[in-house]
Amino acid sequence: MNLESKLVWMNGELVPQEKAVVPFLTPALHYGTAVFEGMRAYGTPQGPAIFRLKDHVTRLFSSARIFGFLELPWTEEQVIAGSKAVVRENGFIECYVRPLIFAASGHMGLNLLGITPGLGIAAWEWKGFVSPEAEAKGLRANVSSFTRHHPNVMMTKSKLAGNYGNSVLARTESARLGFDEAIMLDPTGLVAEGTGENLFVVRKNVIYTPHRTMVLEGLTRDSVITIARDFGLEVREEPLTRDQLYVADELFVCGTAAEVLGIRELDFRPIGTGSRGPITAKLAEAFRRAVTGGEKKYLDWLDYCKAIVAP
Numbered sequence: 001m002n003l004e005s006k007l008v009w010m011n012g013e014l015v016p017q018e019k020a021v022v023p024f025l026t027p028a029l030h031y032g033t034a035v036f037e038g039m040r041a042y043g044t045p046q047g048p049a050i051f052r053l054k055d056h057v058t059r060l061f062s063s064a065r066i067f068g069f070l071e072l073p074w075t076e077e078q079v080i081a082g083s084k085a086v087v088r089e090n091g092f093i094e095c096y097v098r099p100l101i102f103a104a105s106g107h108m109g110l111n112l113l114g115i116t117p118g119l120g121i122a123a124w125e126w127k128g129f130v131s132p133e134a135e136a137k138g139l140r141a142n143v144s145s146f147t148r149h150h151p152n153v154m155m156t157k158s159k160l161a162g163n164y165g166n167s168v169l170a171r172t173e174s175a176r177l178g179f180d181e182a183i184m185l186d187p188t189g190l191v192a193e194g195t196g197e198n199l200f201v202v203r204k205n206v207i208y209t210p211h212r213t214m215v216l217e218g219l220t221r222d223s224v225i226t227i228a229r230d231f232g233l234e235v236r237e238e239p240l241t242r243d244q245l246y247v248a249d250e251l252f253v254c255g256t257a258a259e260v261l262g263i264r265e266l267d268f269r270p271i272g273t274g275s276r277g278p279i280t281a282k283l284a285e286a287f288r289r290a291v292t293g294g295e296k297k298y299l300d301w302l303d304y305c306k307a308i309v310a311p
Ligand SMILES: Cc1ncc(COP(=O)(O)O)c(C=O)c1O
Pocket: 038, 193, 194, 195, 196, 197, 198, 215, 216, 217, 218, 219, 220, 221, 254, 255, 256, 257
């Protein structure tokens, strides 16, 4: 059983979880009119820290602007402080942190004018995104029969709750077929991303990933690109086709929930040696060190939840 927040930050104050509830006639519940973030706190030598907190909160406000929540009664600083408070006051060391801005009240029409937004921040312990075996050896994945969003249908740069119907279709189909994850193609037929992760290909020691145009600008993606380039590896952002995935030496996905996970098989074709590849393993381990405060170079990515007292 996962441990959930006993205290939830609702509209500016921490309240007990049972008070952090919304009425049935909440517009967001009916139309997916909410934007959210997924962040993680990790245990570090300086106590729990949220990885790339400021960047996540900036993306939350960008998602709101893209969707059209134009006047919000909170600042980014308040959401940053609220996120740290949720981790700290619930006594979490490692947890997933979820801020959500939602259409809370006003009317039940399909129009954001006259809607009052609400903002909640909760956290929960989320261990084991995949089985230890899949983590060590890599995932088995399929290319989804569902297409990723066209960027002028649903905004792919916004973590809009309604967007995730598409991910749920793909992930459910994938699970029913017996796979661990689905890879989605964009409306032109090029490779886009996973259902909640960005995708990378390794071929002849060069790392490739689709350009940012059609996908969510993942913060793990950005961190992995930085780490890979710091290792002296070449990273190219360019269009990728489905068959390029089949002949990759290594494939991996990355995201806040998944971290860095190899793909060992795609559409029944073994990828590379059919196990997690060496570059994927190196990046996954370096990413783990970065999020847990083990790499001096990346300490700026950590926002500590407790005040740091000088020794
Ligand atoms: C569709 C999609 N792509 C990519 C990602 C990875 O983004 P991040 O690394 O910022 O978690 C996510 C997760 O937020 C996602 O939902």
